[in-house]
C-alpha cells in the first residue's frame with residue numbers, strides 16, 4: 001500500500017511544472033499533501049495543476065524576482081495557511097566554454113539558482129511551523145569539475161554552502177534543512193542548455209561513462225530521496241545531503 005507520510009500537510013515545490021520538481025510534486029500529492037508549485041511557463045503549469053489534483057495551487061512567477069516569490073507565499077498563505085515542507089528546486093543550467101559566457105548568461109544563472117533559492121527560503125519561513133522541513137536541490141557536480149559548466153556548477157556550490165549556514169540558523173527553530181544532489185537525470189533541462197542536439201548527445205555519452213551504474217537517473221528516483229528527507233522518517237537528519245547519482249561523485 002502507498003505510504004501517506006504527507007497526509008494533511010502542505011508542500012511547496014518551486015519548478016514543480018517540469019522534470020524533478022514535477023515528479024516530486026506528484027509524489028507529495030500521492031502521499032496526501034496539498035501541493036503548491038511555482039514556474040514561469042503557463043502551459044506546463046496548467047498541465048501540472050491538473051495532474052496534482054483538485055486542490056493543487058499553481059502560481060506563475062519568476063523565482064529570480066523576489067516579488068514573485070512573495071506572490072507564491074502570499075497565495076499559499078491565503079489558500080492553505082502554512083507550509084510544512086518546501087522543495088527549493090527551480091533552476092536553470094546553461095553550458096558554454098569560458099569565452100562563450102557573457103554578463104547576462106552569468107547573472108541569469110546566479111539570479112535563478114542562488115538568489116531564487118535564498119529568497120524562496122526567506123519568504124517561506126514565516127509560514128513554516130516547528131517540525132517543518134526544507135530540501136534544497138543542488139547537484140552532484142558540486143564535488144566535480146565539468147568543462148563548459150563553470151557558472152552553473154558555481155551556482156550549485158553556492159547553494160550547497162547556503163544550505164550549510166542556513167541549517168545552523170534554523171536548527172533551533174525546529175526546521176530541518178537538507179540537500180539532495182542529483183547526478184545526471186533525464187529531464188527537459190538537457191534541451192535547454194543552449195547546445196545543439198549533436199553536442200548534447202556527445203555530452204550525455206561522456207557523462208554516462210562516468211556513472212558507475214552506467215545510466216541516467218529518473219526524476220522519480222530523486223523524488224524518493226526528497227520525500228524521505230522532507231518526511232518525519234528523517235526527523236534527526238539535518239544539515240545533511242544525499243547524492244542520487246548512480247555513484248558518480250563518490251566512487
Ligand code: NDP
Nearest residue numbers: 015018019020039040041062063090091139184185187189
Ligand atoms: P527542468 O528544466 O525540467 O525543470 C526546471 C524547473 O525549474 C521548471 O519547472 C522550470 O519552470 C523551473 N524554473 C526555471 N527557472 C525558473 C524561474 N526563473 N522561475 C521559476 N521557475 C523556474 O530541469 P530539472 O528538473 O532537471 O531541474 C530541476 C533542478 O534540478 C534544477 O535546480 C537543476 O539544476 C537540478 N539538477 C538537475 C539535474 C539533471 O541532470 N536533470 C542534475 C542535478 C541537479 P519554468 O521553465 O516554467 O519556469
